[in-house]
Amino acid sequence: MSLAASYWVAHHRLARPLGASGYMMLKSLLAILLLIALLSTSAAQESVTLRFLCFQDRNECDVYADLLARFSEDNPGITVAVDVTAEEEVFERELAAYDAGEPYDILRMNGSWWLTGGYVNLRPLIGETLMRTFRSAYFELLRHHPANTGIYAFPDALDMVAPFVNVSLFEQAGVALPDDGASWDEWLAALDEVVAATDAAYVLSVDNNDHRLVGPAMSLGAQYFDADGKFTLPDSDGLRDILTILHGLMEAGKTPADTLLGTGKSQEYFVRGETVMYICGSWKVEEVAAQVGADFDWAIVPNPSGPGGATGVALATWLVADIGTDQPEAVAKVFEYLLEAEVSAEFAARTLTVPAREDLAAAGIDYQTDDEVVAAALNGFAREVPNLQDQAILFDVIGERFFYYAKSNEFLRAYFAGELSLDVALARLQARLEEIKNG
Numbered sequence: 001m002s003l004a005a006s007y008w009v010a011h012h013r014l015a016r017p018l019g020a021s022g023y024m025m026l027k028s029l030l031a032i033l034l035l036i037a038l039l040s041t042s043a044a045q046e047s048v049t050l051r052f053l054c055f056q057d058r059n060e061c062d063v064y065a066d067l068l069a070r071f072s073e074d075n076p077g078i079t080v081a082v083d084v085t086a087e088e089e090v091f092e093r094e095l096a097a098y099d100a101g102e103p104y105d106i107l108r109m110n111g112s113w114w115l116t117g118g119y120v121n122l123r124p125l126i127g128e129t130l131m132r133t134f135r136s137a138y139f140e141l142l143r144h145h146p147a148n149t150g151i152y153a154f155p156d157a158l159d160m161v162a163p164f165v166n167v168s169l170f171e172q173a174g175v176a177l178p179d180d181g182a183s184w185d186e187w188l189a190a191l192d193e194v195v196a197a198t199d200a201a202y203v204l205s206v207d208n209n210d211h212r213l214v215g216p217a218m219s220l221g222a223q224y225f226d227a228d229g230k231f232t233l234p235d236s237d238g239l240r241d242i243l244t245i246l247h248g249l250m251e252a253g254k255t256p257a258d259t260l261l262g263t264g265k266s267q268e269y270f271v272r273g274e275t276v277m278y279i280c281g282s283w284k285v286e287e288v289a290a291q292v293g294a295d296f297d298w299a300i301v302p303n304p305s306g307p308g309g310a311t312g313v314a315l316a317t318w319l320v321a322d323i324g325t326d327q328p329e330a331v332a333k334v335f336e337y338l339l340e341a342e343v344s345a346e347f348a349a350r351t352l353t354v355p356a357r358e359d360l361a362a363a364g365i366d367y368q369t370d371d372e373v374v375a376a377a378l379n380g381f382a383r384e385v386p387n388l389q390d391q392a393i394l395f396d397v398i399g400e401r402f403f404y405y406a407k408s409n410e411f412l413r414a415y416f417a418g419e420l421s422l423d424v425a426l427a428r429l430q431a432r433l434e435e436i437k438n439g
Helices: 003-013 020-046 060-074 087-099 136-140 167-173 184-197 210-219 237-251 257-261 266-271 282-292 328-339 341-351 358-363 372-382 390-397 400-416 422-438
Strands: 048-055 078-085 106-110 154-166 202-205 223-225 231-235 275-281 298-300 314-321
Touching: 048 060, 048 087, 048 328, 060 078, 060 106, 060 328, 060 341, 078 087, 078 328, 087 106, 106 328, 136 390, 154 167, 154 210, 154 282, 154 328, 154 341, 154 372, 167 184, 167 298, 184 202, 184 275, 202 266, 210 237, 210 275, 210 390, 210 400, 223 390, 231 237, 231 400, 231 422, 237 257, 237 400, 237 422, 257 400, 266 275, 266 282, 275 282, 282 298, 282 372, 298 372, 314 328, 314 390, 328 341, 341 358, 358 372, 400 422
Parallel strands: 048 078, 048 106, 202 275
Antiparallel strands: 106 314, 154 275, 154 298, 154 314, 223 231
16 A cells, blocks of 8 residues: 555544544554655665676586575575576677666676676775685786776686596506605606506696696796786796607607697596596596596696696686676675685585685585595695696686687697797797787
């Protein structure tokens, strides 16, 4: 009943003469009705529905929908509508919604979309305590000036690169797995011992493709960013070292040549038990587990260490607030909820992903899977998160990386094929990167 209708009923039903007490009663009734109406109007104005454009590789958006339903129960003024889309459609749908005057409030995206749109600086809206649970390198994203201290994105999951190792072959050979922090030389010596004592054909395999050689190069000292933060590969010594190692192994028949020439797949050698070590990413865990089955025991081990530490490389997915949102405070509340320790751990456990929060990664996740091998492998990757160099985080979100992948694959394959010397291959790669920097 509207306030006007309530007044009409009260006035006409009480139209007979009222005493002083009657008028006081009527006055009190009208005051109560007015208060109810004002509170209802205020509640309606404060209730918001946020639109969340989300892509998923498996069930991430479904889990978010469940988590956010619980959030809304505790925050009845905020509802979040999760709109699931394909990864390759995020960019077009974001722009289309913005152009239509109905922008999304929250986006989940990967590093491919950093050149799109604008995003809200969340720093004034989110507590510093939460920010300190993440590496500061994550927050350098989208800062186009050194004086900018804004925070525009939070990582919700990582894909990590680290070695898969055939543990059964180590046991057959009677060789102990090298300790955490073991160097490349120590690992290569142990792998040689295993191959010499077993039927394994190769010490290791890695595809000369995209990001797979970046982590090893960084661990051996490669620097991909110059003093101005430009992607120029100013120090290629670490890349030179890992390429020299791989070339020597190929020449000695200790690593399959076709994986370095771009015609073979390292994973096939590993799941057949032909190579002791296989360097790849956490996104392969379930596939490897299914292919290996009970044939042999395997595990994820720490990245070999060098002058640059024991770093791998990370590929992240991100949560951002679109610049078009008119509810930044509500969005910030959602972010604070999703990124708190208990909720982040549950998200990782249910989606079988690696958390970006170093405290959670180091402590381990209770993954919701019946396959203990998969759970152990994912936690093996998670333990590598604190070892990441800052450049191993930033590498994934620069637009130049696609150009780097294409050119490095081209020139390095020519090097492994004997068509280019290592000096020429690296010189050509650096020259192309300088062209991008100056172009």
